Amino acid sequence: MKLNRSTDMALRIxxxxxxxxxxMTVDELxxxxxxxxxHVAKVVQRLQRLGVLVTIRGRSGGVAFAEDGGDxxxxxxxxxxxxxxxxxxxxxxxxSLRAACRLRGELRRARDAFLAVLDGVTLGGLVDGPTGPVLLALGLPRPRPAPTPVAPSPGEPPLSVAPSSPVGRRAVPDPV
Structure with a gap:
């Protein structure tokens, strides 16, 4: 059974x-x-209505896990x-097979079994052990890709950075 995108987002949030x-703010999430x-804002609202999250408005507000959300x-x-x-x-x-087909009933039974397994898993249990620290590491700054060098236009001399110049100085044309 494939979960829809909103369900996937809700579980990750x-x-x-x-x-x-x-x-955390919606922007941080x-x-x-x-x-x-x-999409995050909409999912947060639904999770708040379910009692999973608590939302606090204002300058020092944000989204927090509800006290009993772990259950x-x-x-x-x-x-x-x-x-x-x-x-x-x-x-x-x-x-045209509906009257004699058993597939619908078997798929319903499989869905119910799938949900029964998930009924035995709590949100709090999902973040126990190594998962919690991994989730928190998501907040670390992501490495930025190295800048791509730009080739000079045809007829222009190549650019280089003088060896003694500090990082961030303008590139100067090579002597011709």
Whole structure:
């Protein structure tokens, strides 16, 4: 069973908030998880309504993991974001096998078993052990790629940096 993008985002946001002892802004969550800010804001609102996150408005506000958020099961979050839709649609277009087909029932049973496993996993349990520190390391500054050298235009002398010049000085043309 493939989870939709919002469910995936919700689980990652909840895990990062659970691992982090301080409040985080939506911008920080977006940057650290490399997710679109607007989507993060919507998912945070839904997680707040579920009782997983607490949001605080204002200058020193932010998003924090709810005190009892660690007891929330992954199954609860998945159901809230995925809904109770059938795994396959037998109605649009109408399936001529529907009256005698057992596939829909078996897929429903598989979905229920999948969710039953997730009902045994709490958000707090997901960040125990080595996962929490890895999540917190996401907040470290990312290495920036080295600048790409720009080739001179045809007919211009090549540019070089004088060996004694400090970093950040302008490049000067080579003597011709």
């Amino acid at each position: 909840a895990m990062l908030a659970a691992a982090n002892p301080r409040r 977006s940057d650290q998880l490399d997710l679109p800010r607007n 929330t099961t992954v199954g609860h979050v998945v159901r809230a974001f995925e809904g109770d839709d059938e795994v396959v649609s037998c109605d649009e277009p109408a399936c």
